Each structure stands twice: as C-alpha cells, then as structure tokens.
Amino acid sequence: MDTLNIIEQQLKEILNNQIASKEVLTLDETVLFTGFSKSYLYKLTSAGIIPHSKPLGKHLFFDRVQVQAWLLGKPIKTLAEIKIEAANYVTLKTGRP
Numbered sequence: 001m002d003t004l005n006i007i008e009q010q011l012k013e014i015l016n017n018q019i020a021s022k023e024v025l026t027l028d029e030t031v032l033f034t035g036f037s038k039s040y041l042y043k044l045t046s047a048g049i050i051p052h053s054k055p056l057g058k059h060l061f062f063d064r065v066q067v068q069a070w071l072l073g074k075p076i077k078t079l080a081e082i083k084i085e086a087a088n089y090v091t092l093k094t095g096r097p
Helices: 003-021 027-034 038-046 064-071 079-094
Strands: 024-026 061-063
Touching: 003 027, 024 027, 024 064, 027 038, 027 061, 027 064, 061 064
Parallel strands: none
Antiparallel strands: 024 061
C-alpha cells in the first residue's frame, strides 16, 4: 500500500469515528454511514422507507440511532436459531418436557 492510500484510509477512519459520535447526520454523512448512494437514499426518503427529517423543507437529516435500528430491523435467523425454535415448537406441541 503506498503512502497516499494509507493517508486516505486513515482519513476515512477519522471521518467514520466522527460520524459514529454524532446524533444527527446530514445526507452526505448518512451516505458514508450506510454505504448507500445519494440517489438510493433519496429514493428511500421519498418513499418514506427510511426514517429522516426535513425541518426546513429542503435539507435532509437522519437520526444515527434510528438509521442504525432501521438497518438492523429485519434480522435473518441463523440455522442454529431456527433449529432451536423448531425443537421448542415440537416440544411444546407434543407436551414433552
């Protein structure tokens, strides 16, 4: 890795640390936080899919905690979790201890 790439990576890490400590994010910060493109975020906001605010009617703002919760809102169960649920279901349905 050359020096320029190292410096660029360090700057990205500093920026990500700053974003992680903020409560309210701008559109550009939300792009960095989520990894989504601006156009995709605009689509999500116009469809009312992602939580956001437009206090002045023009600029978009995002609550970092709400966005993070939204990103993690539909977790996919692991195979182990599914097996445990199935075993519990069978146990409860058949009345076995």
